[in-house]
Amino acid sequence: MAVEPDHNLIDLLGAPDPALEAVASGLSRVYPLGTTINAAGRLEIGGCDTIELAREFGTPAYIVAEDDIRARARAFRAAMAARCADFDVLFASKAFPCVAVYQLLAQEGLACDVASGGELHLALAGGFDPARIYMHGNAKSSSELAAALDAGVGQIVIDSFDEIARLVTLLDGRTQRVLVRVTPGIKPSTHDFISTGQLDSKFGMPLDVARKAIDLINATSGLELVGLHMHIGSQIFELESFRRSIQEIAKLGDFPVYDLGGGLGVAYTAADGPPSIDSYVEAKVSAANAQLGPDKRLLIEPGRSLVANSGVTLYSVESVKRNVSTYVAVDGGMSDNLRPMLYGATYEAAIADRMGPGGERCHVAGKHCESGDMIVRDVDLVDPVAGDILVTPVTGAYGHAMANNYNGVPRAPVVFCRNGDARVVVRRETFDDLIVRDVS
Ligand code: LLP
Secondary structure, three states, X not given: OOEOOOHHHHHHHOOOOHHHHOOOOOOXXXXXXXXXXXXXXXXXXXXXXXXXXXXXXXXXXXXXXXXXXXXXXXXXHHHHHOOOOOEEEEEEHHHOOOHHHHHHHHHOOOEEEEOOHHHHHHHHHOOOOHHHEEEOOOOOOHHHHHHHHHHOOOEEXXXXXXXXXXXXXXXXXXXXXXXXXXXXXXXXXXXXXXXXXXXXXXXXXOHHHHHHHHXXXXXXXXXXXXXXXXXXXXXEOXXXXXXXXXXXXXXXXXXXXXXXOOOEOOOOOOOOOOOOHHHXXXXXHHHHHHHHOOOOEEEEOOOHHHHHHHEEEEEEEEXXXXXXXXXXXXXXXXXXXXXXXXXXXXXXXXXXXXXOOOOEEEEEEOOOOOOOOEEEEEEEEOOOOOOOEEEEEOOOOOOHHHOXXXXXXXXXXXXXXXXXXXXXXXXXXXXXXXXXXXXX
C-alpha cells in the first residue's frame, strides 16, 4: 500500500483548505511534498526509503526532498509574477546556508540575501550572480563591507549611521547601491526572539531616524539610495501585520525599490495553519500597490517558507526509559536542532517504519548533558525500542543553519533526495574535524 497525501501541495498552492485535515494516509501534511509510506510501511522522502538512508548515511542526518524546495521557489516566483511587473524573490539564506541549497535556488532563478561575510562566501560559491546578492546585517564589520564591495554585490542594506560612515571610507571611487532598513513599529504575533518590526529593536531604524539616514545618504557621493527594506519578524501567520507595516513605511516618501522582507510562517505540526504562499504574496503586493504605488520594484525574502518543510531529521533511538514519563533518547538533540530549546518550538516525531497513528505517549530526548535537551514532548510513538529510526519533520530551516558541536558531537550531514536517488551535499563532521582548529 503506497499512500501519498496531496494536501501539502494544496497548502502550498493556496487552494481552499477543508481537505487539509482529511489525512487519510495517517501521514501528516508537514512532511516534504511527495513523501509516501511504501509497501513495507516505511517512510519515503524524495522516493528514498528512510530506513535505507539511515543505514547508508548514518544518523543523525538531515534528509532533504530537493523537489520540495524547487516547488516552493516556483510557487513564490509565480505568485509574484502574477501580480507585479518588476520583482525579485530573494532566498534568505540564513535559513539553510549550504552550497547545494544556494546552487539549487540560483538555478531556480532566485536572488539571495546574506547576513554575514560567511554567507556571502557561501552564496558566491553557490553560483549566485553578485549583482543579485543583498548584504544585510546590523553589525557589519569593515572586512564584511569590503568583501561585499569587492564582490560587487548589488545592494547593501544600511542598518546604522556607523555603517554609512564606514562604508564611505571603503568605497575608493566606487558607487554602491543601497537600501535603508526601517523598523515600522509593528510587532507581529511571534516569539519575541524572532520579532524585528517593533520600534525598540537592534535592527534598522525607526521612521524618524531613517529620514535622517536617507538625507545623509542622498548627500553622500558614492552611495546611491534605491529604496527601503523592512523585515518585521519570522514564523508569522497573521497577514495584517505585513499590511500595516507597509502602510507605515509609505510615510517615508517615494522610492523605486521596496524590499518587504520574509517572515511567512510554516506548519511544524498538523495543528498549524499558516497562510499559503499565494495569500502571503497577495497580502504584501496588494498593500504595496495601494500604499506605495503600482509601479514599484518589489522584493521579498522568504527563508523558512522556502526550505523548512523540505527537510526531516533521521535519528537512531539509543534508549527507551520509563521514568514517570517515557523518554525515547536519540543520537542527536540540541546540537542539530536548537529551536525547541531557544523558542519552545514544537515538532512531530514518528518511528520511520511504524508511522502510527496511536502508540505510547513519549518525550523524545536528545543526547546532551541538560534536561532542557528535549526535542519533542508529549508525542505518541508506536512501540519505540532501541535501534529504531526516529524521524522529526520540518527541520529544513534553521536546523543545519544553527547546528553546533556541543558535547563534542560532530555535525550531521545533509542528504538530498530526488526520484529515488540520494546524494550527500554536506558530509558528516569527523572527530578529527573537531580538533582541526585547536592549536598546540
Ligand atoms: N530577511 C531578513 C532581513 C531576516 O532577518 C530574515 C530572518 C529573513 C529575511 C527570513 O525570514 P523567514 O522567511 O525565514 O521568516 N532562527 C530562527 C529564525 C531567525 C530569523 C532571522 N531572520 C528560527 O529558527 O525560528
